[in-house]
Amino acid sequence: xxxxxxxxxxxxxxxxxxxxxxxxxxxxxxxxxxxxxxxxxxxxxxxxxxxxxxxxxxxxxxxxxxxxxxxxxxxxxxxxxxxxxxxxxxxxxxxxxxxxxxxxxxxxxxxxxxxxxxxxxxxxxxxxxxxxxxxxxxxxxxxxxxxxxxxxxxxxxxxxxxxxxxxxxxxxxxxxxxxxxxxxxxxxxxxxxxxx
Numbered sequence: 001x002x003x004x005x006x007x008x009x010x011x012x013x014x015x016x017x018x019x020x021x022x023x024x025x026x027x028x029x030x031x032x033x034x035x036x037x038x039x040x041x042x043x044x045x046x047x048x049x050x051x052x053x054x055x056x057x058x059x060x061x062x063x064x065x066x067x068x069x070x071x072x073x074x075x076x077x078x079x080x081x082x083x084x085x086x087x088x089x090x091x092x093x094x095x096x097x098x099x100x101x102x103x104x105x106x107x108x109x110x111x112x113x114x115x116x117x118x119x120x121x122x123x124x125x126x127x128x129x130x131x132x133x134x135x136x137x138x139x140x141x142x143x144x145x146x147x148x149x150x151x152x153x154x155x156x157x158x159x160x161x162x163x164x165x166x167x168x169x170x171x172x173x174x175x176x177x178x179x180x181x182x183x184x185x186x187x188x189x190x191x192x193x194x195x196x
Contacts (some may be wrong), residue, residue: 006117007093013123013144014086017047020130021079023137029075032083033133034190035126040133044078045069047126051085057103058092058112064104107155117151124148125188128181132193144178152187 021044029041038046048070057063073081092098099113107118124144131140158171169189175182185192 004113004117005099006113006120007099009144009147010093010120010123011090011117012141013120013127014051014089015140016138016144017127017130018079018082018086019121020127020134020138021037021047021082023134024078024130026075028134030191031133033129034193036187038129040130042069043074043130043133044082045071045073045128047123047130048073048078048081048085050119050122050126051082051089054116055085055088055116057091057105058089058098060098060101062104064095064106118155120144121148121151121155124181125152125184125190128185129190131181132185138180142180144183149180149184152184156187158187 011082024040024044029039030043031040033040033043035043050068052070053063053066053068056066068082070085070118095110095114099111099116101112102109103112103115105115105118110118127149128145129138131138156168172186172189172191174186175192178186182192
């Protein structure tokens with residue numbers, strides 16, 4: 001992983017998110033998500049704000065000074081807001097030197113490539129959250145989930161998640177026949193929404 005370039009995977013994950021956000025209907029915004037503290041609107045806010053943070057880190061700024069939520073986005077403006085920050089990530093991380101530059105992220109100081117790989121994991125996990133909340137409107141890229149699961153298993157031990165400040169619950173049971181997204185979600189402590 002120390003020599004890999006996660007930018008192409010991040011770009012694919014961001015493209016998948018953009019496609020998923022485009023399917024959101026206004027009546028879904030107040031609905032629940034598997035990320036229990038978020039409804040769909042707040043999850044979108046976090047996805048846009050978190051992506052802005054990633055862009056600032058890539059551009060050499062202090063990403064931790066960026067609130068990982070987007071305020072003031074109208075209900076019909078989520079696609080445009082995400083497209084804007086997605087482009088900022090692309091330009092912010094365009095310089096190859098950013099991959100080896102030490103950057104500060106919520107989990108410490110790491111080379112840019114490690115930080116961006118961690119953000120691929122976060123983006124793909126939240127993609128699953130949003131997909132579940134929306135009733136799985138699109139087929140998701142299994143390679144992205146496989147990569148994110150590999151990262152998650154390396155950096156998030158299955159023990160010691162009792163700290164309520166951690167955004168990950170205890171590892172959940174893996175549903176029978178789960179695909180890579182289902183296994184990733186379970187590792188991240190997520191459970192599918194119960195649908196009627």
